[in-house]
Amino acid sequence: MLEKRKFHSKTRRNVCIVVQLSPKQSGRIRKMGSPTATAPWKQLLLDALRSNSSLKHSSFFQLATVGSNGRPANRTVVFRGFQEGSDKIQIHTDSRSRKIEELKHNPLAEICWYFTDSWEQFRISGIVEMIDHSNPDSLKLQQREKAWHACSVKSRLQYLGPTPGLPYIGEHLTDENSLDSSTSPVDSFCLLIMDPDQVDYLNLKSNQRMTFTSTQSDSQEKCWALERINP
Amino acid sequence: MLEKRKFHSKTRRNVCIVVQLSPKQSGRIRKMGSPTATAPWKQLLLDALRSNSSLKHSSFFQLATVGSNGRPANRTVVFRGFQEGSDKIQIHTDSRSRKIEELKHNPLAEICWYFTDSWEQFRISGIVEMIDHSNPDSLKLQQREKAWHACSVKSRLQYLGPTPGLPYIGEHLTDENSLDSSTSPVDSFCLLIMDPDQVDYLNLKSNQRMTFTSTQSDSQEKCWALERINP
Numbered sequence: 001m002l003e004k005r006k007f008h009s010k011t012r013r014n015v016c017i018v019v020q021l022s023p024k025q026s027g028r029i030r031k032m033g034s035p036t037a038t039a040p041w042k043q044l045l046l047d048a049l050r051s052n053s054s055l056k057h058s059s060f061f062q063l064a065t066v067g068s069n070g071r072p073a074n075r076t077v078v079f080r081g082f083q084e085g086s087d088k089i090q091i092h093t094d095s096r097s098r099k100i101e102e103l104k105h106n107p108l109a110e111i112c113w114y115f116t117d118s119w120e121q122f123r124i125s126g127i128v129e130m131i132d133h134s135n136p137d138s139l140k141l142q143q144r145e146k147a148w149h150a151c152s153v154k155s156r157l158q159y160l161g162p163t164p165g166l167p168y169i170g171e172h173l174t175d176e177n178s179l180d181s182s183t184s185p186v187d188s189f190c191l192l193i194m195d196p197d198q199v200d201y202l203n204l205k206s207n208q209r210m211t212f213t214s215t216q217s218d219s220q221e222k223c224w225a226l227e228r229i230n231p
Numbered sequence: 232m233l234e235k236r237k238f239h240s241k242t243r244r245n246v247c248i249v250v251q252l253s254p255k256q257s258g259r260i261r262k263m264g265s266p267t268a269t270a271p272w273k274q275l276l277l278d279a280l281r282s283n284s285s286l287k288h289s290s291f292f293q294l295a296t297v298g299s300n301g302r303p304a305n306r307t308v309v310f311r312g313f314q315e316g317s318d319k320i321q322i323h324t325d326s327r328s329r330k331i332e333e334l335k336h337n338p339l340a341e342i343c344w345y346f347t348d349s350w351e352q353f354r355i356s357g358i359v360e361m362i363d364h365s366n367p368d369s370l371k372l373q374q375r376e377k378a379w380h381a382c383s384v385k386s387r388l389q390y391l392g393p394t395p396g397l398p399y400i401g402e403h404l405t406d407e408n409s410l411d412s413s414t415s416p417v418d419s420f421c422l423l424i425m426d427p428d429q430v431d432y433l434n435l436k437s438n439q440r441m442t443f444t445s446t447q448s449d450s451q452e453k454c455w456a457l458e459r460i461n462p
Contacts, residue, residue, distance in 0.1 A: 057347040064295035064305035064341070072303055074295035074343035076352055110295070112305035116288040116347065121307055161461065168440075168459040209399075228399040230392065 018225040039087040039224055041199040041212040045113075045122055052117045061113035063091065065102040065128075073102055079113075080147065083193055087222075089124065091192040092147060092155070095132045096163045100190065103128050109194060119204035126196040133187045143193075148185035159188045207231050249456040270318040270455055272430040272443040276344075276353055283348045292344035294322065296333040296359075304333055310344075311378065314424055318453075320355065322423040323378060323386070326363045327394045331421065334359050340425060350435035357427040364418045374424075379416035390419045438462050 017040055038046075052058035059079045067073055080090040089111065093099060103109070111124040131140045148156065153176060160174045199212040209231040215223045248271055269277075283289035290310045298304055311321040320342065324330060334340065342355040362371045379387065384407060391405045430443040440462040446454045 055347070057345070060345065062293040062295075062305060062343045062345070064293075064303040064343075066297050066301065066303050070297065070337060071339050071356065072295040072297050072337075072341045073354075073356075074293060074305060074341040075354060076343060076345045106301060106303075108302050110303045110305040112293045112295075112307060114288070114291065114293070114307045116286070123304075123306060125302065125304075164461050166461050168461050172461075230395050230397050230399055230403075 018223060039212070039222070040226060041122070041201060041224070042082070042087045044120075044201055048115045048118055048120045048122070052115045055117060058115055058117070061111050063099070064110045064112065065099055066106045066108070067098075067102050068105040073099065075099070080150070083143070087196060089194040089196065090147065091194070092151065093190050093192055094159060094164050095188045095190040098165055100130060103130055103192070111194065121202040121204070123200040124194070124196045125198040126194045129193045129195070131191040131193065133185065133189075144185055144189070144191045147191045148189055149181075153179055153181075156186075156189075159186045202231060249454060270443070270453070271457060272353070272432060272455070273313070273318045275351075275432055279346045279349055279351045279353070283346045286348060289346055289348070292342050294330070295341045295343065296330055297337045297339070298329075298333050299336040304330065306330070311381070314374070318427060320425040320427065321378060322425070323382065324421050324423055325390060325395050326419045326421040329396055331361060334361055334423070342425065352433040352435070354431040355425070355427045356429040357425045360424045360426070362422040362424065364416065364420075375416055375420070375422045378422045379420055380412075384410055384412075387417075387420075390417045433462060
C-alpha cells in the first residue's frame with residue numbers, strides 16, 4: 001500500500017512535493033520529501049553535474065522534438081544553466097535552425113541526459129519557450145541579452161555564419177572584431193527555455209528509477225509527485 | 232554550381248551514391264563517391280566506433296520517438312550492431328516498455344549518437360520494425376532468436392523482471408539458473424530494427440556537416456544522395 005505525504009515549502013520560491021512511498025522504499029526517497037525550495041529532481045541533477053564535472057561532455061544532452069511531418073528529431077545541445085531561481089532549463093540556438101520551426105509547430109520537447117561517469121539518466125519533458133529578437137516582452141529580451149553576454153566570443157561568432165542546414169557553398173570567414181563584448185545579441189541568437197513537467201530518473205548503478213510529475217496547486221506553486229517505478 | 236555524380240556498385244549488395252559537390256569541397260567527400268557495398272555514412276560510423284572504442288558508452292545512443300499524445304520521447308539505448316550485410320541498426324528492448332506503444336502508433340524514430348572522444352554526431356532517422364514473439368515470419372523469428380543468444384545472461388535476466396515503468400513494489404529476485412544458454416527468447420524480448428533513410432553527420436573538430444538521403448531506385452537498390460551543408 002502506498003503512503004502519501006505532502007510538504008509545503010515556507011521559502012519565497014515555493015515547491016510542494018507529494019511522495020508516494022511503498023514500505024520497502026529506501027531512505028533516500030523519504031529524505032527528498034523534506035521541505036525545500038529546489039525541485040527534488042533538480043537536486044539529483046546538480047549532484048550528477050558535480051560528480052561528472054571532469055568530463056566536458058557532461059554538459060551536453062539530446063533534445064527531441066517533433067517535426068510538422070510527425071517525424072521525431074533529435075540532436076545534441078549544450079546545457080546553459082537553469083533560469084535564475086527556477087527549475088527551467090536554458091539552451092541557446094540559431095533562430096534559423098530547423099528545431100525552431102519544429103518548436104513553433106509543437107512546443108513539447110524531451111531532453112535525454114546521460115551521465116557517462118555515474119551511469120545516471122534524466123529524461124526531462126516539458127514545453128519550450130522561444131525568446132528571439134522579435135519578442136514583445138522587455139523582461140524576456142533582457143534575459144536573452146544576459147544569455148548572449150554569458151557566451152564566449154567563439155560561441156557568438158557561430159550566429160554570424162551562414163544559415164545552418166543549407167547547402168555549403170564555401171568557407172565563410174567571420175571577423176572576430178565585428179563582435180566586441182558590448183555588442184547586442186544578433187538577430188539569429190535565440191534563447192530556449194524548457195519548463196519541465198515530467199522527469200524520469202534512472203540510476204544504472206543502483207538499478208533505481210523514479211518519476212517526478214509536476215502539477216500546479218491552487219496557490220500557483222509547482223507541486224512535484226515522486227514515485228519509484230520499475231527500471 | 233553543383234556537380235552530380237552517380238555510381239553503381241557491381242557487388243552483390245548494391246548501393247548507389249549520388250554526390251553533390253561544390254568546387255571547394257574536400258577530397259574526403261569525393262572519395263566517398265567511389266563504388267562500394269557500404270552506405271557512405273555507415274563507413275563514417277564504423278570509423279567513429281573504432282576511434283571511440285576505449286569508451287564503453289560509445290555504444291550507447293539516444294532514440295527519439297513520438298507518443299500517441301504527440302509528445303516526443305527520448306531515451307538511451309544500446310547499439311546491438313548492424314543487421315548482417317545491411318545498414319539496418321539493431322536495438323533490443325522489452326515488449327512491455329512504453330517505446331513499443333509509441334512505435335506501434337508511429338514507427339518513425341531518430342537516433343542521436345554523439346561520440347564524446349572524436350566530437351562527431353550522427354542523427355539517423357528511419358522506420359523501426361518490431362520483431363516480438365508473435366511475429367508470423369519465421370525468418371524474422373530466427374533473427375530474434377539469434378539476437379537473444381548474442382546477449383549476456385545478465386542482459387537476458389532483465390526481461391524476467393517486473394514490467395518497466397510500473398510502480399515499484401519491492402525487490403524482484405530472478406534466478407540466474409532459470410535461463411540456461413539454450414533457453415529460447417522470453418516473450419518480453421523484442422528486437423527492434425531501424426531502416427535508416429536520412430543521416431545527418433556533424434564533425435565538431437573539422438566543423439563539417441553532411442546529409443545522406445536515401446531513395447529507392449528503379450532496380451530496388453538503395454541510393455544515397457550526399458550533400459555538404461552548413462553546420
